[in-house]
Amino acid sequence: MSATYNIAIDGPAGAGKSTIARGLADRLGFIYVDTGAMYRAMGLYFHRQGIRMEDEDAVAGACGEIEISLRYRDGLQRVILNGEDVSELIRTEEVGRLASACSVYASVRQKLLSLQQDLAASANVIMDGRDIGTCVLPGAQTKIYLTASVEVRAGRRFRELMAKGKSSDLEEIKKEIRERDDRDMHREIAPLKQAEDAVLVDSSDLSAEQVMERIIAIAMERGLAQAPGVTCEG
Numbered sequence: 630m631s632a633t634y635n636i637a638i639d640g641p642a643g644a645g646k647s648t649i650a651r652g653l654a655d656r657l658g659f660i661y662v663d664t665g666a667m668y669r670a671m672g673l674y675f676h677r678q679g680i681r682m683e684d685e686d687a688v689a690g691a692c693g694e695i696e697i698s699l700r701y702r703d704g705l706q707r708v709i710l711n712g713e714d715v716s717e718l719i720r721t722e723e724v725g726r727l728a729s730a731c732s733v734y735a736s737v738r739q740k741l742l743s744l745q746q747d748l749a750a751s752a753n754v755i756m757d758g759r760d761i762g763t764c765v766l767p768g769a770q771t772k773i774y775l776t777a778s779v780e781v782r783a784g785r786r787f788r789e790l791m792a793k794g795k796s797s798d799l800e801e802i803k804k805e806i807r808e809r810d811d812r813d814m815h816r817e818i819a820p821l822k823q824a825e826d827a828v829l830v831d832s833s834d835l836s837a838e839q840v841m842e843r844i845i846a847i848a849m850e851r852g853l854a855q856a857p858g859v860t861c862e863g
Contacts, residue, residue, distance in 0.1 A: 634659075634753045635768070636848060637761035640775035641810050641821060642729075643782030645832050645840065646757040649775065652841050654755045655704070657853075662699070662748055663706055664758035664765070665728065667741045669719035670697050670710045672727030682730035689736035697744065729809055732759070733816040759813050762824035771848040772827035775840070779806055781833045 636653065638646050647663055654661035674695050680687045700707045707716045718724070731737045745765050748754055756765065762772035777785075783803040790797040813821040823829060828847050832840050845853070 633750060634770055634853060635749045635766050636755045636771045636773070636844070637766045637769035637824075637827075638755065638757040638773045638775055638844075639759060639762050639821065639824070639827065640757075640773075641782070641806075641813065643786055643806055644775045644777045645785070645837065646775050648837055649832075649840050649844065650755045650757040652837060653844060656841065656845070657753070657755070659753045659755045660701070660748065661706060662745065662754050662756040663708075664741070664745055664756060664761065666706070666708045666716075666719060667697055667699075667744070668728035668732050668737070669724050670708050670715055671695060671737055671740070672724050672731050673715055673719050674710060675731060676724070676727055682727060685734055685736075688731060688734055692736045692740045695740065697741070699744075699748070729812060733812075733818060735818050738818060759821040760819035762827050763822060764819045767824075771844070771851045771853070772824050773844055773847065774823035774827045774829050776829070776831055777833040779803055779810075782806055 636650075636659070638650050640646050647665070650663070651661050653659065671692075675682065675688060675691060678691060680691055682688065694711075696711050698709045700709055707714050708719060709715070719728075742765060745756065749756065749766050749769075756769075757775075758765065762769060762774070780803070783799060783806055786802050786806070787797055787799045790802075810821075830840060830843055830847075835843070
């Protein structure tokens with residue numbers, strides 16, 4: 630039996646991966662690893678340095694200047710970029726676009742891969758992203774491909790922005806989601822796709838609680854109950 634138990638959750642933007650992964654981590658006593666936050670930190674650094682995402686050589690050259698680490702405070706993940714806590718700064722729409730744009734480069738992906746794999750080897754983790762089950766943690770005991778319709782994902786994002794008092798256009802959000810899906814699914818390196826041994830979970834008509842229950846049931850079938858250090862609290 631593996632020394633740690635890993636759950637990999639992949640899927641398109643807006644499918645609810647982070648919300649579900651955080652909730653599962655709390656219930657199971659796992660560490661939640663938000664890989665998207667790492668790419669956002671990379672994007673933020675490039676933006677601050679005035680590096681254009683189209684300039685692959687400049688992006689690759691700057692990777693050596695970047696140090697990213699994760700810290701956990703009161704059970705919450707904090708993202709540290711070159712010694713600075715950027716956990717709030719990376720949550721803008723602009724940084725999200727930069728993260729998606731820079732993630733197509735091998736230099737950026739390699740920079741973060743070893744950190745992500747080291748975390749998974751040292752603790753029970755739930756990790757979400759675009760290529761976790763296919764590339765980052767191919768040996769994860771449970772792999773989930775979490776998706777939802779474009780309409781549902783856009784609606785969730787629209788309500789989230791409105792709740793924050795930010796004006797937004799639903800049709801524009803749908804357009805951006807479709808464009809990001811296309812970019813993520815057709816990038817040359819580690820494209821978004823369902824791993825062969827991943828279970829498809831469509832959250833379009835499910836509550837977050839129902840999605841978590843479904844994933845826990847899948848993980849239980851794949852040895853979760855026998856895994857070291859798992860609390861399986863309701």
